[in-house]
Amino acid sequence: MTSQALCALSGIEIQKKVASGDVSAVEVTNAFLERITHQDRKLHAFLYVDAEGALAQAATVDRARKAGETLGPLAGVPVALKDNLCTRGVPTTCASKILAGYVPPYDADAVERLRRAGAIAVGKTNMDEFAMGSSNENSAFGPVKNPWDETRAPGGSSGGSAAATASSMASFALGSDTGGSVRQPGAFCGVTALKPTYGRVSRFGLIAFASSLDQIGPFARSVREAARVLSVIAGHDARDATSTTTAVDDYEAECGKEVRGLRVGVVADALGAGVDAEVVKATRAAVAKLAELGCEIVDVSLPHATHALAAYYLIAPAEASSNLARFDGMRYGLRKTGDDLTATYGTTRAEGFGPEVRRRIMLGTYALSAGYYDAFYVKAQKVRTLIRRDYDAAFKKCDVVLTPTSPTTAFKLGEKTSDPLAMYMADIFTLPPSLAGLPAVSIPGGYSADGLPIGLQLTGRAFDEKTLVRVSDAYERASGWLSRRPSEIV
Amino acid sequence: MATTYEPVIGLEVHAQLFSKTKMFCGCSISFGAPPNTQVCPVCLALPGALPVPNARAIELAVRAALALGCTVNERSVFARKNYFYPDLSKGYQISQFDLPLNTGGKLVIDTPSGPREVGITRIHVEEDAAKNLHGVGHGTDTLVDFNRAGTALIEIVGEPDLRNADEAEAYLKKLREVLMFVGVNDGNLEEGSFRCDANVSIRPVGQEKFGTRCELKNINSFRFVRKAIEYEITRQEAVLSAGGTITQETRTYSDGLGKTIPMRTKEDAHDYRYFPDPDLPPLVITRAFIEKLRVTAPELAEQKRTRWQKELGVTLYDATVLTGHPKIADYFEEAAAALAGKDASPEARAAAGKKVANFVQSEVLRTVTTRGLEAEFAVSAEYVAELLRLVEGGSISGKMAKDVFAEMITTGRSASKIIEQKGLSQVTDTSVIEAAVAEVLAANASQVEKYKAGKTSVVGFFVGQIMRATKGAANPQLVNDILKKMLDAQ
Structure with missing residues (x-):
């Protein structure tokens, strides 16, 4: 098989071929490494390509096959990892100068699970610094380009993982989602992007942005691949006190099932002012398609969702201001020595962090300060409870809630960098499920006139990723969007 | 007339929980490991x-709380205290x-005017910081040893119920004793596993409102606590008497200077921006667990002293000495029980207790080495009981017991073994003694004549000779009786 043909296969097919010995994991890995060399010159989805490590892992898989061992569900399948996931012996920087060159001594739990399943980690993907951003332009090492249009943003913060998946530089990727950082770039890059329920995937080894919101989630070109990856990375981990013991379902088994009788909740407010007409149109068409498949369409409302943005931009920065305190130049990472201790802290952090990270640290520090804590942080937590209750009420009437993932398709690089608030608006639909801790997936739901992907977001009940997979897969099959891929970069 | 002031003192104690590992990770905490x-x-x-x-660690914290009469809250929350260092x-x-x-407990201390109840505001769980080592590197470098970082602590916040340095010292000693007897803390002030800060203020006698307080740090010995508080009271009195005002500040005690020195004022105080730690779900403890710990709570020193005076025939002084360390208390009880034997009458138990108490205080204590909660005894409690049983049975004299005990320490053998091997057993066989007496009398005819002439003082001479002949093993009472009988028969 040619390199190009190998890279065009799904992860499911690759695993099958590797397991049967049709193709070796080393061949697959070489094909993808070669493709990265060509494609990533323009896209800049990777911050580090670990050719040596990937080939070594691939060789291990091949040896295991030859020894007659049963191979894992992702054996020989190349994965790209967001650069905020710790990888033993491989640089992990969070796209920040403060961690440039930092090499963790351990693997994140999700990474460990992928390795055990036989996946081949080809490299670390670019992102908004410390996962703060919606366009990838906050990377200290330069932005990622959208594979569908190189003048546009891939979304953020997991833009590198989304772009790497969309351009087949890896079969799938992992990202992290705090307020939409998996789903929104998934929508911008036209791939399936799933944020699991909070607590579903261990956060151990995920460099924290906002601990009460962060979840690791997969990017894949198809729902089935995403489902398989989720089964691999989900599960209890004693090293993360917020990881749950709730049983992991066979998500892939939901693929190919019917959706007749499932109730799909549509939020009228999410199709109103401020949302691109093309996005509204595509969403309505998707609703019609689901109705055609036998779903019952019901109206639901999330009255407090309008406050999600405000609540999120208090809670997430507050937690970040504390989580990022460990980057002080004392034990690892950048150190800029000043005249005294305070000056050392000041210059290290001023030079090490980019403007958006500094902005959020200040925002969060302020929100937690004496005299402001109740008015900001505590109130934001109350809003969070109200949003959770909105969903509880909605899920009495429906099984999944459907909204667009983002109010727009991928915007131009540089278009919103001068206006943080406009940038924050890119997350209005992804924030409510995050605040409620619910699982949500973005799947391709059509294309704009200029050929850009439009994302549909489905939100489910806590730990009901199964239903999300079932509906997404049924829609994917019915819509035929799966066959659309960005044109090759030459 | 000069105003008379009344000191108001409240102590905050940080006690290391006697757990093998740290509060939030599995690292060992043994003292003195290389940095x-x-x-x-x-x-x-x-x-x-x-x-x-x-x-x-949580279990130990609950045990401490129960021993101090606190309410254990079934739901408590870990919070982050943010500051850079x-x-x-x-x-x-x-x-x-x-x-x-835990909230709302109390500790009763003894004062010259009788027992006094000191309130405990709260006992919370937290982690210790690392240790900065100044001037150990190159030049003025400060190096950090993280071995201590994350060690499990409880902070016991006392009410401002103490009125002088004596009471403060009594409170600390009593608190240390309680924590040691419940096995929560090793009471080691030198190694810093039991540390104290003091809040000191003064107010005119009769005034209800508290004066401005100063917090004293670095008072890590009972002597320092007393000296620092006494100095601080005098200092504050001098300031107020001179018409000045007290500045709320943190002061450190310098033993070299014998005084407290300002560290930072209230204005420099940190805003710690406390907020619930999103990495840790609320700590939930079941009522059943608390009850289990309540039922299995070890007996406190105070309770032992009372009981021993009633049941084991000891004085308050003896009991106080013997409760100087939990392991010594255990030792005493074990030996007393072994000596009394099973089903002993209350009188027999009291008699045994008295004997053991005396022997432990006069002989055993100087051979004991304690380190934290551990104590090493040269001779087991069981062996001591056996030794005292041999004295009781008349096999050896009380005086010989001391020599045998010394031998037990060096050889590790039991008393009966030593007595047997050295032929030390007291001679109670009258025929053996009669033979020895006859021999001595025959050899000292002139002395016998003196006796007959009425000079009874020569009896002492004969006893000495007989004891020498029997290598000191003859039962002195029997020797006296037989000698008198045989002399009178001459």
Whole structure:
């Protein structure tokens, strides 16, 4: 098989071929490494390509096959990892100068699970610094380009993982989602992007942005691949006190099932002012398609969702201001020595962090300060409870809630960098499920006139990723969007 | 007339929980290990590492709370205390803030005017910081040893119920004793596992409102506590008497200077920006667990002293000496019980207790070495009981018991073995004694004549000769009786 043909296969097919010995994991890995060399010159989805490590892992898989061992569900399948996931012996920087060159001594739990399943980690993907951003332009090492249009943003913060998946530089990727950082770039890059329920995937080894919101989630070109990856990375981990013991379902088994009788909740407010007409149109068409498949369409409302943005931009920065305190130049990472201790802290952090990270640290520090804590942080937590209750009420009437993932398709690089608030608006639909801790997936739901992907977001009940997979897969099959891929970069 | 002031003192004690591992990771905490050898990603705050609470430490904290009459809250919350310092790896300390584990207890101390109840506001769980080592590197470098970072502590916040340095010292000693007897803390002030800060203010006698307080740090010995508080009271009196005002500040005690020195004022105080730690779900403790610990709570020193006076025939003084360390108390009880034997009458138990108490105080204590909660005894309690039983049975004299005990220490053998091997057993066989007496009388005819002439003082001479002949093993009472009988028969 040619390199190009190998890279065009799904992860499911690759695993099958590797397991049967049709193709070796080393061949697959070489094909993808070669493709990265060509494609990533323009896209800049990777911050580090670990050719040596990937080939070594691939060789291990091949040896295991030859020894007659049963191979894992992702054996020989190349994965790209967001650069905020710790990888033993491989640089992990969070796209920040403060961690440039930092090499963790351990693997994140999700990474460990992928390795055990036989996946081949080809490299670390670019992102908004410390996962703060919606366009990838906050990377200290330069932005990622959208594979569908190189003048546009891939979304953020997991833009590198989304772009790497969309351009087949890896079969799938992992990202992290705090307020939409998996789903929104998934929508911008036209791939399936799933944020699991909070607590579903261990956060151990995920460099924290906002601990009460962060979840690791997969990017894949198809729902089935995403489902398989989720089964691999989900599960209890004693090293993360917020990881749950709730049983992991066979998500892939939901693929190919019917959706007749499932109730799909549509939020009228999410199709109103401020949302691109093309996005509204595509969403309505998707609703019609689901109705055609036998779903019952019901109206639901999330009255407090309008406050999600405000609540999120208090809670997430507050937690970040504390989580990022460990980057002080004392034990690892950048150190800029000043005249005294305070000056050392000041210059290290001023030079090490980019403007958006500094902005959020200040925002969060302020929100937690004496005299402001109740008015900001505590109130934001109350809003969070109200949003959770909105969903509880909605899920009495429906099984999944459907909204667009983002109010727009991928915007131009540089278009919103001068206006943080406009940038924050890119997350209005992804924030409510995050605040409620619910699982949500973005799947391709059509294309704009200029050929850009439009994302549909489905939100489910806590730990009901199964239903999300079932509906997404049924829609994917019915819509035929799966066959659309960005044109090759030459 | 000069105003008379009344001091108001409240103590905050940090006590290290006697757990083998740290509060939020599995690192060992043994004292004196080479710097930075008892560390892991969690306590070094490497990116991506997460805390997991130590169940054993929580259990110990609950045990401490129950011993101090606190209410154990079934739901408490870990909070982050944010500040920057090189010894604080995460840039925040995990502690508890508005919802602590335990609230509202008390400790009764003895004062010259009788027992006095001192309130305990709260006992919360937290982690210790690392240790900054100044001037050990090149020049003025400060190095940090993270071995201590993350060690499990409880902070016991006392009410401002103390009125002088004596009471403060009595409170600390009593608190230390309670914590040691419940096995929660090793009471080691030198190694810093039991540390104290004092809040001191003064007010005119009769005034209800508290004066402005100063917090005293670095008072890590009972002597320092007394000296620092006494100095501070005198200092504050001098300031107020001269018409000045007290500045609310933190002061450190310098033993070299014999005084307290300002560290920072209230204006310099940190805003710690406490907020619930999103990495740790609320700590939930079941009523059943609390009850289990209540039922299995060890007997406190105070209770032992009372009971022993009633049941084991000891004085308050004896009991106080014997409760100087939990292991000594156990030792005493074990030996007393062994000596009394099973089903002993109350009188027999009291008699045995008295004997053991005397012997332990006069002989055993000087051979005991204690280190923290551990104590090493040269001779087991069982062996001591056997030795005293042999004295009781008349096999050896009380005086000989001391020599045998010395032999037991060096050889590790039991008393009966030593007596048997050395032929030390007291001679109670009258025929043996009669033979010895006859021999001595025959050899000293002139002395016998003197006796007959009425000079009874020669009896002492004969006893000495007989004892020498029997190598001191003859029962002195029998020797006296037989000698008198045989002399009179001459």
